[in-house]
Amino acid sequence: MKKWQLVGTTVLGATVLLGACGGGNSGGSGSGDGKDLKGSAKGEGSSxxxxxxxxxxEKWSKDHPSATISSGQAGTGAGFEKFIAGETDFSQASRPIKDEEKQKLEDKNIxxxxxxxxxxxxxVAVNKDNDFVKELSKDQLKKIYSGEAKTWKDVDSSWPNxxxxxxxxxSSHGTYDFWEEEVMDKQDIKAQKNGDTNVIVQSVEKNKESIGYFGYNFYKQNKDKLKEVKxxxxxxxxxxxxxxTIQDGSYPLSRPLFLYVKEKSLEDNDVMREFLKFTLDDKGKSAEDAxxxxxxxKVYKDEIKELDKYKKDSDK
Known part of the structure; x- marks a missing residue:
């Protein structure tokens, strides 16, 4: 089975078609059940x-051969831009929607x-051969990523110069925005930046004095090549x-991951509504597979109740 991070990441924003090759237009029809469901829904956003x-x-499409979900991974910010422009039904996000993005949607009555x-x-990970960094505080991370600490000795006097x-x-990534908010107190991030998380992982792997940060699954997939920092x-x-520690929030850099979905798509697009229902009924199993x-x-239970408000009269 292919690894997702190798798909569409060398060309940022490449769209990956997920499901059968159905109609190219957004929208869906049918009973909303299995092979009767036809149409498509389109997303963009967080890698x-x-x-x-x-x-x-992978699971959903087996029972919905005539329905297509397409989604890119250009980053959270880029995803919201397309969402606001009316180009997508849903937006993947690794941070909450920003106030200015909310305002743009409100201005367009979306x-x-x-x-x-x-x-x-x-x-947070360092090079595997780093034998001195075992833990870091947010303040120490801020020193590193603000450029205040130029050497490891600037972070801790007992560490090498x-x-x-x-x-x-x-900055197209929600992970960048999360870091800016949670670690940097909105100070500028001074580091070598890349839109491809795999390149960041490879850079930390190859440079002995390096440090990087990324989503948990990227670390898990590369844990033999990197050293995790508490x-x-x-x-x-x-x-x-x-x-x-991630689920209970005791890990200081825990965060939720989101899908933002247009109400109109929930009301009018059977494919979008049924795919989201499947997502919530899955209760995180696919997230753990990834x-x-x-x-x-309780989060899934409450969200299923919210989604049920958008059932068609024939489904109630």
């Missing part, structure tokens, strides 16, 4: 969330719903990202 969408669709489909823990090579996603919380305890963590069960 972090994209593997979850693919795993979901209503939407937010669905949390999984949990992630942004993972070697120049740090810091790597980061670029993060110190406000209580002084150092926590590593695990299924348990290397992430399921949300608490």
């Amino acid at each position: 972090t969330v994209a593997p979850i969408v693919e795993k979901l669709n 209503k939407y719903k937010e669905f949390k489909i999984a949990q992630d823990g942004v993972t 070697k120049e740090i090579k810091a790597f980061s996603p670029n 993060i110190k919380g406000d209580d002084g305890k150092s926590v590593e990202p695990t299924k348990k 290397g992430y963590v399921a949300s608490p069960s």
